[in-house]
Amino acid sequence: xxxxxxRNLQFHQQALGLRASRxxxxxxxxxxxxxxxxxxxxFHFAAALENALAGRAGGALPLTxxxxxxxxxxxxxxxxxxxxxxxxxxxxxxxxVEMDVEGAQLAANSIFYEAGLSxxxxxxxxxxxxxxxx
Numbered sequence: 001x002x003x004x005x006x007r008n009l010q011f012h013q014q015a016l017g018l019r020a021s022r023x024x025x026x027x028x029x030x031x032x033x034x035x036x037x038x039x040x041x042x043f044h045f046a047a048a049l050e051n052a053l054a055g056r057a058g059g060a061l062p063l064t065x066x067x068x069x070x071x072x073x074x075x076x077x078x079x080x081x082x083x084x085x086x087x088x089x090x091x092x093x094x095x096x097v098e099m100d101v102e103g104a105q106l107a108a109n110s111i112f113y114e115a116g117l118s119x120x121x122x123x124x125x126x127x128x129x130x131x132x133x134x
Contacts, residue, residue, distance in 0.1 A: 012116055023113065025042060025043065026042070026102055026109060029042075029097050032095075032097060033102075040097045042085050043082050
């Protein structure tokens with residue numbers, strides 16, 4: 001029964017983890033807005049989520065166990081493959097961070113993160129109601 005509950009929440013768990021990673025990447029871009037030659041980074045969320053759900057890590061090497069008592073670990077916890085963002089209007093110092101684009105992406109990602117938390121809360125509330133028999 002526990003595996004059914006885990007599968008039920010796996011999608012949202014993966015999505016929230018990726019949203020948190022994307023928030024860090026976007027915040028890093030904003031923090032480096034004045035750094036000369038800094039290239040803004042991001043990742044394709046849908047592709048990263050599909051890879052995470054399929055058990056493929058973005059660019060991670062598989063773990064090798066050299067002894068039978070080694071723990072398998074989880075190679076899927078690696079960060080998704082980061083891509084360089086193409087600027088709409090490049091700056092003279094080579095920095096590709098555009099504050100309006102980064103701010104909009106950060107706000108949208110925050111909204112999707114909050115929505116994910118709401119979905120998980122609703123699922124847990126539904127499961128609790130079913131378990132309590134109400």
